[in-house]
Amino acid sequence: MRIGRLAWLFFKVGSLNELQYRANFFIQLLQSAVSVGVALVVLALVYAQTTELNGWSESELMIVLGIQILLGGVIRTTIQPNMQRLMEDVRDGKLDFALTKPEDSQVLVSIRNVQIWRAVDVIAGAAVLAYGIDGLDAGVGVGDVLLFLGLLLLGAVTIYCFWLVIATLAFWIVNVWEIIELFDGIYQAGRWPTSIFPGWLRFGVTFIFPLAFAITVPAEAITSRLEWSTVGIAVGFAVVLFAFTRWWWGFGLRRYSGASA
Amino acid sequence: MSAEVSTVEEGRFRSYLDYYLTRARTQIQSNFQYRVATYMWLVGMLAEPIVYLVVWTTIADQQGGSVQGITTGEFAAYYIVWTLVRNMNIVFTPYGWEWRIREGELSAALLRPLHPIHDDIAGFAGWKVVTIILWLPIAAVLWIAFDPSIDLRAAEIAAFCVAIWGAYLIRTMFLTSLGMVTFWTTRVSALFELAVGLELLLSGRLVPLPLMPAWAEDVANVLPFKWSFYFPIQTLVGDLSNRELLEGLGIQLLWIVALTGLFLVVWRFAIRRYSAVGN
Numbered sequence: 194m195r196i197g198r199l200a201w202l203f204f205k206v207g208s209l210n211e212l213q214y215r216a217n218f219f220i221q222l223l224q225s226a227v228s229v230g231v232a233l234v235v236l237a238l239v240y241a242q243t244t245e246l247n248g249w250s251e252s253e254l255m256i257v258l259g260i261q262i263l264l265g266g267v268i269r270t271t272i273q274p275n276m277q278r279l280m281e282d283v284r285d286g287k288l289d290f291a292l293t294k295p296e297d298s299q300v301l302v303s304i305r306n307v308q309i310w311r312a313v314d315v316i317a318g319a320a321v322l323a324y325g326i327d328g329l330d331a332g333v334g335v336g337d338v339l340l341f342l343g344l345l346l347l348g349a350v351t352i353y354c355f356w357l358v359i360a361t362l363a364f365w366i367v368n369v370w371e372i373i374e375l376f377d378g379i380y381q382a383g384r385w386p387t388s389i390f391p392g393w394l395r396f397g398v399t400f401i402f403p404l405a406f407a408i409t410v411p412a413e414a415i416t417s418r419l420e421w422s423t424v425g426i427a428v429g430f431a432v433v434l435f436a437f438t439r440w441w442w443g444f445g446l447r448r449y450s451g452a453s454a
Numbered sequence: 455m456s457a458e459v460s461t462v463e464e465g466r467f468r469s470y471l472d473y474y475l476t477r478a479r480t481q482i483q484s485n486f487q488y489r490v491a492t493y494m495w496l497v498g499m500l501a502e503p504i505v506y507l508v509v510w511t512t513i514a515d516q517q518g519g520s521v522q523g524i525t526t527g528e529f530a531a532y533y534i535v536w537t538l539v540r541n542m543n544i545v546f547t548p549y550g551w552e553w554r555i556r557e558g559e560l561s562a563a564l565l566r567p568l569h570p571i572h573d574d575i576a577g578f579a580g581w582k583v584v585t586i587i588l589w590l591p592i593a594a595v596l597w598i599a600f601d602p603s604i605d606l607r608a609a610e611i612a613a614f615c616v617a618i619w620g621a622y623l624i625r626t627m628f629l630t631s632l633g634m635v636t637f638w639t640t641r642v643s644a645l646f647e648l649a650v651g652l653e654l655l656l657s658g659r660l661v662p663l664p665l666m667p668a669w670a671e672d673v674a675n676v677l678p679f680k681w682s683f684y685f686p687i688q689t690l691v692g693d694l695s696n697r698e699l700l701e702g703l704g705i706q707l708l709w710i711v712a713l714t715g716l717f718l719v720v721w722r723f724a725i726r727r728y729s730a731v732g733n
Binding site: 216219220223224228230231234235238239242243245246247371372375376377378379382384385390391394 | 665
């Protein structure tokens with residue numbers, strides 16, 4: 194409860210700060226429009242050659258794309274700015290300012306920053322998702338939608354854990370700037386159902402970089418191809434990863450010496 | 455008299471060459487220190503071509519081995535060479551100019567007795583040398599993993615070695631010209647995003663151009679993007695005749711001259727507007 198109130202407070206202050214720079218909204222709008230447009234052109238080019246990609250129709254792939262853009266918006270609005278600041282703070286020795294506050298350090302470093310204009314992608318992704326659902330032959334049941342929302346939330350948690358595990362590496366490796374490039378690069382692979390990848394790559398985008406649980410599994414829910422065993426694995430994986438992240442954060446923190454503050 | 459002029463010209467040329475070689479060499483030494491960072495960066499960029507490769511291979515397999523006459527092996531060759539050409543296309547961006555002007559960094563560069571563009575070209579060229587060397591093992595791994603089919607001739611390899619540097623210069627001059635806009639607006643991102651969107655579609659970065667509609671291919675022919683991306687890849691993986699190779703390199707040269715001319719003209723107006731902010 195207290196964590197929720199604190200997160201809301203940080204969110205409000207951060208948003209108010211960002212709302213001063215309204216020109217950024219239009220730039221973000223343009224950026225999102227270009228990237229969504231390019232992604233749709235790629236889909237159109239693919240489906241100009243075939244009617245289905247590994248069993249996925251064009252509307253179904255649009256759903257995958259919509260979820261990828263939407264979740265990408267959530268990541269860049271809330272998760273990525275925090276992880277970026279964490280890595281910078283470790284390098285500059287400024288993490289002391291968070292550690293000396295009377296609140297759990299993992300909670301604090303995860304909610305301090307927000308880039309509100311990036312949320313444009315959440316809306317853009319939702320629009321693509323809605324358009325994809327509209328094009329489905331079969332209808333979508335209430336049960337499917339609830340399961341989808343639950344799995345999407347679980348996916349966001351999984352990605353958050355993954356990012357924090359990576360960001361915590363900053364305690365050992367000082368120069369981690371390329372990690373953001375690495376994350377953004379591989380995240381693009383989430384636009385396609387992970388089943389199209391050959392074995393070793395599929396393992397990679399499922400268990401090492403959990404794109405399958407974050408994007409493909411929710412998409413399977415809404416296109417009614419989900420098996421309950423997959424839900425079980427997704428929940429189990431998220432729980433284990435969350436516990437590991439908690440331990441890993443504490444482990445990394447012990448190495449922090451606040452050298453230059 | 456004429457002999458004197460030619461020795462002056464010769465001396466000038468030699469000192470330029472000397473500057474370029476020295477600048478590139480120091481950049482190579484500096485970049486070789488950060489091998490791990492460079493590798494992370496290279497691996498992050500691999501995701502994009504591998505995903506395209508997997509998608510098109512899946513479609514080709516569904517349709518009996520090829521899409522529009524391009525076989526799975528040819529797709530593999532295309533996207534493996536893609537990774538190097540993509541790296542050659544990374545140059546000083548308009549965001550860099552934005553930063554240079556906003557922070558007043560340009561003031562120091564202007565005090566030197568040499569146009570600042572030389573420093574950009576030589577420095578990034580040095581970095582490219584490091585990238586090419588570090589790329590070779592990655593290419594070997596991709597080669598084993600994806601089994602490309604490629605048929606090499608000596609003339610193609612020679613043309614490729616020239617074409618990747620042509621690509622580098624075209625993209626440098628294109629983005630530098632675009633960067634000049636920052637002298638007027640100090641915010642260039644909107645224009646830059648649009649240009650990059652157009653470039654993504656018409657350069658061959660998303661898909662080999664024959665997979666685009668015919669009209670899009672026609673448009674691509676008269677824009678610079680194809681000549682800094684699709685053409686260099688084609689020199690190696692396509693079946694171009696010697697004549698086509700030479701023509702392509704000629705068009706690259708035309709674009710380099712045209713964009714450099716554009717840059718020099720805009721620069722004269724732009725630099726008058728410069729007032730050092732900060733610093």
